[in-house]
Amino acid sequence: MSSLQGKVIVLTGGAGGIGEATARMAREQGASVVITDLEAAPVEALADSLGDRAIGLAVDVSKREDNRRMVAAAVEQFGRLDAVFLNAGIEGEVGPFDSRSDQAWEKVFAVNVDGVRFGVEEALPALRNSGGGSIVITSSVAGLRGAAGLSPYVSSKHAVMGMMRCLAAELGPEGIRVNTLNPGPVDNRMMRSIEDQSSPGHGEEVHKAFSARIPLGRYVTNDECAAMAVFLFSDASGGCNGNSYLVDGGYCAH
Incomplete structure (x- = not known):
């Protein structure tokens, strides 16, 4: 039996490299998947290629109602929810700190931070109904260190690291594990x-x-990042909670 057999997983950012690779890998291991991204066509096509246990939805993660809709779709279509991969993210503009507009900051935080917060809040009732589960948030090596010219992005990835740690402490007693995937340059x-x-x-x-x-x-490759995400969805990672999991080729070893 595959490690994800019978599990239902919702993924955001499913049209991107890591998201698509994770959807494919999770489906190969027996999961049912709800794949979401801003535009419907790419995730619908991906879902069609994965068979009848996959659906694709257009979702703007910066909108609470869209997060609610994607969770509802998982429960309505597959009967439960076992894991959420909050992977949608944008890099935003690159440039000096004092040249970034308010709009540039707000756009990055709306997707990278509010999108995670809304995703968690809307998924919790379904995860609780399933008796627990796994929440995996895509952060970055940028959530662990700084980078000149990437202040909005780096700040957003530090923010979700803090959110993950708070959630892991709060939700662990309910059997809901929360961790971050921290890719290096992909x-x-x-x-x-x-x-x-x-x-x-x-x-x-x-x-x-x-x-x-x-x-x-x-x-590193999309598949290498996906393999870590899939591990964190699985029961094999049952003791993993409140941690950051680097897939960075040793980038942070220096």
């Missing part, structure tokens, strides 16, 4: 955006500079 669209914004026209050089700081000598 070989996907978000890092391309950060590279290109950091040095317009020289993104490849930025990529090489980042890679040189990673002991493995390369960015």
Whole structure:
């Protein structure tokens, strides 16, 4: 029997690299999945490719009612909820601290922080009805250290680290575990955006500079991050609560 057999999982940011990889891996291990992202078409297509135990929904995580709707869809379609992967996130604008507009800060926090808060709040009744479960929040190595030019993003990822620790302490007695997935530089669209914004026209050089700081000598992959998320959904991680799980190739070992 697969490690996720019979479990029902909701994922946000399902059209992105880590989200798509996690949806595929979770489905392969027997889970039923509700895959969400801002636009319906990509997640509907992904769900169609995964078979009849997957559905795709358009969800704006910055809106409480959308979070409520995605949880309701899981319960209505599959009868329960066992895990939530609060993975949706945006990198925002890259640039000096004092050049970031109020709008730039608010946009990042609406998705990366409020989106997590709403997701947890709306999922809790269903998780409690299931007798417990797992909440996994995508943070970042940026939730553990600073980075010049990325103040809104880094601050948002530190915020969800604090939220995770509070939730783990509060919800642990109910059998609801809360942890963060903390990727290092990942070989996907978000890092391309950060590279290109950091040095317009020289993104490849930025990529090489980042890679040189990673002991493995390369960015991690979407599948490597997904494997950690899937482990944290599973009963095999039953003792894991209130912790950050790095998939960073050794980036933070320095």
